[in-house]
Amino acid sequence: MAQKKRRILIIIVFMLFIAYFLLAARPVRREVILEPKWISSLSSGYNEGSSSGMLLPFTLGSRFGYVDSSGQFAINRIKANEIYLSQNMWTEYDAEPVNIEIKNVFEETIVNIGNASVENASIGNASIKNAGYPILLDNRIFIIGSEQNSLSEIGMSGNTLWTYEFGAPLTCIDAAAGLLVTGSIDGVVEVFNSYGERIFNFEPGGSRYSVILGCAISSDGSRIGIISGIEQQRFLLLERSGAAGSAESSEYKVVYHEFLESSFRRPVRITFIDEDRRIVFERPGGIGCYNIRTRRGFFILLDGEIVAIDDSGDDGLFFVITSHTREKKLIGIKLPQERWLLSSVSARDAIFLQASFKSEDVFLGRTGSSLVIGGGSALISFGLEER
Numbered sequence: 001m002a003q004k005k006r007r008i009l010i011i012i013v014f015m016l017f018i019a020y021f022l023l024a025a026r027p028v029r030r031e032v033i034l035e036p037k038w039i040s041s042l043s044s045g046y047n048e049g050s051s052s053g054m055l056l057p058f059t060l061g062s063r064f065g066y067v068d069s070s071g072q073f074a075i076n077r078i079k080a081n082e083i084y085l086s087q088n089m090w091t092e093y094d095a096e097p098v099n100i101e102i103k104n105v106f107e108e109t110i111v112n113i114g115n116a117s118v119e120n121a122s123i124g125n126a127s128i129k130n131a132g133y134p135i136l137l138d139n140r141i142f143i144i145g146s147e148q149n150s151l152s153e154i155g156m157s158g159n160t161l162w163t164y165e166f167g168a169p170l171t172c173i174d175a176a177a178g179l180l181v182t183g184s185i186d187g188v189v190e191v192f193n194s195y196g197e198r199i200f201n202f203e204p205g206g207s208r209y210s211v212i213l214g215c216a217i218s219s220d221g222s223r224i225g226i227i228s229g230i231e232q233q234r235f236l237l238l239e240r241s242g243a244a245g246s247a248e249s250s251e252y253k254v255v256y257h258e259f260l261e262s263s264f265r266r267p268v269r270i271t272f273i274d275e276d277r278r279i280v281f282e283r284p285g286g287i288g289c290y291n292i293r294t295r296r297g298f299f300i301l302l303d304g305e306i307v308a309i310d311d312s313g314d315d316g317l318f319f320v321i322t323s324h325t326r327e328k329k330l331i332g333i334k335l336p337q338e339r340w341l342l343s344s345v346s347a348r349d350a351i352f353l354q355a356s357f358k359s360e361d362v363f364l365g366r367t368g369s370s371l372v373i374g375g376g377s378a379l380i381s382f383g384l385e386e387r
Contacts, residue, residue, distance in 0.1 A: 237257070
């Protein structure tokens, strides 16, 4: 009898254990591992034609160029003047440009802008002639005037496609999907189509000083992120109105805004990541992230000034580099799942990697599952693996 009761007790305990395991157990959290792939010294020069695959533009210290997924350089040069790099084009120019040559990744000149000037404008003030500086965005070439209050697009033959003159100096600019968004020191945000026609303008206001400190446009042109104002500063997200944000609409409306605790008095980094599902931006004391689908944001407290941001955010992973003078720290952030509530997100939940290093200058780039970090005179690549 006692043995039978014992068997029954064991069965009950076993059933309770199974029930607890099924109801209370959670899967072991998979860890993201950085697996070293290659290291390339910038002082080694490069072998022309040896690179292959997608090229990553980089600037580090006194050098700039393009490196491929295996660590081979397509271009690795010492900076002699000012530079501007995009994915497929780059230019090096004087502090007061007389002539600007736009080159491709094979170092071939594809556009020559004589006298670094624009003239015979078709939009804004006609017949304007204004020396300026190059900006390469969205596979397009722009010249911003020397006073920062005019902007021209340059065609592939070096001719001026259009020019627009602004009422105040520009403070930020971004381009995607054939659209261009600008912000200016007087607190105005403007959107232009591919013909240089202004199709939308907006003044956020709500601050003592209405300057636009940062702007970004999503890859499909349907959303715009803005950091505006000083005392108080705030983050705003605008969406194109119309049926599902149709491309035919030229109107944008504010769908979210948030006042920030304190104010930057300098340009602020802001970018869409994770295939436009999220937007991240600098905040005093850390970084903010807003999930567009869930309409939820979170703040990660970081120690130090942000000096580099991963602008891809692929696979739910996101990286930044912070700085305390020469002391740098690479920080890996696991972007919150959409089911997470705002109150449940903390630095402990989100940060999965912190690695300190010393360097005066840094570089941070990302292509898919490969992370490239630059410090000193070397670039180091890591593969991102989940185990």
